[in-house]
Amino acid sequence: MSPRPAGAHLRESAAGFSDAEGELMAADRRMATLMKTLGPIQPERDRRGSREDPYEALARAICGQQLSTKAAATIWGRIEALFGGGTPNPKQVIAADPQALRDAGLSWSKVSYFRDLAERVQDGALDVGRLPELSDEEVIDELTAIKGIGRWTAEMFLIFHLGRPDVLSTGDLGVRKGAQLAYALDEMPTPAELQQMGEAWRPHRTIACLYFWRSLDNTPE
Numbered sequence: 159m160s161p162r163p164a165g166a167h168l169r170e171s172a173a174g175f176s177d178a179e180g181e182l183m184a185a186d187r188r189m190a191t192l193m194k195t196l197g198p199i200q201p202e203r204d205r206r207g208s209r210e211d212p213y214e215a216l217a218r219a220i221c222g223q224q225l226s227t228k229a230a231a232t233i234w235g236r237i238e239a240l241f242g243g244g245t246p247n248p249k250q251v252i253a254a255d256p257q258a259l260r261d262a263g264l265s266w267s268k269v270s271y272f273r274d275l276a277e278r279v280q281d282g283a284l285d286v287g288r289l290p291e292l293s294d295e296e297v298i299d300e301l302t303a304i305k306g307i308g309r310w311t312a313e314m315f316l317i318f319h320l321g322r323p324d325v326l327s328t329g330d331l332g333v334r335k336g337a338q339l340a341y342a343l344d345e346m347p348t349p350a351e352l353q354q355m356g357e358a359w360r361p362h363r364t365i366a367c368l369y370f371w372r373s374l375d376n377t378p379e
Contacts, residue, residue: 174197189359192373197369199372232263236262248277252276256273268306271305274305278303301315323362326363328349340369340373
C-alpha cells in the first residue's frame with residue numbers, strides 16, 4: 159500500500175468544514191470529536207456578522223442584558239415604536255423623556271446606560287465607526303468605559319458584530335460548561351483554567367466558543 163500523502167487525514171476530517179475549523183480540529187482531538195458531532199457551523203457565524211450597525215448592536219445589548227431573547231425583543235420593539243418605528247439615534251435618546259424609556263420596559267439602570275451610550279456617541283467620546291480598526295483589547299477598553307457594559311458584553315460584540323476569530327469568553331458560563339462536558343471534567347473549568355486550555359485553540363478560539371454554545375444549544379443572541 160502506498161503511503162498517504164501529508165495532510166490527508168486533515169483533509170478527510172475537515173470535509174465540509176471551513177479551513178479554520180479544520181485547523182482547530184487538527185490541533186485538538188477533543189475539539190475534533192465535538193466538532194464532527196455538531197458541525198460544521200463556521201458558515202453560520204459568517205452570516206451572523208455585521209447584522210446591525212455598531213451603535214444599534216450596543217443599544218440592543220444594553221436592552222437585552224439579563225433578559226430572555228423573547229423579553230428583550232419585546233422591549234426593543236416598544237423602544238422602536240416610541241421613536242416612530244426605528245432605532246433611535248443618539249440625539250433622540252438624549253432628548254427623550256427618561257420616564258418614557260422606563261415605561262417601554264427599561265429599568266432605571268438601563269435608562270442611564272442607554273443615555274450614557276448615546277451621549278458618548280453624540281459627543282465623539284466613542285467613535286463606533288473606528289471600532290473595526292482597533293484590536294480586540296482596545297475594543298473592550300472602549301466599550302467597557304460605557305456604563306453598564308462589561309467585558310462579557312464587549313466580547314459578544316467582538317464575536318457577533320465584528321466577527322473577530324480569536325475571542326475566548328472565559329467568564330461565560332455556557333463556554334465553561336461546554337468545555338467541562340467536552341473534556342469530561344468533574345467541574346466547570348475556572349476562567350483561568352479555561353484560558354490555559356484555550357491556548358491550544360489559538361487563533362480560532364471564537365470557533366471553540368461557538369461549538370461549546372451549540373453543545374448546550376444556548377448560543378447568545
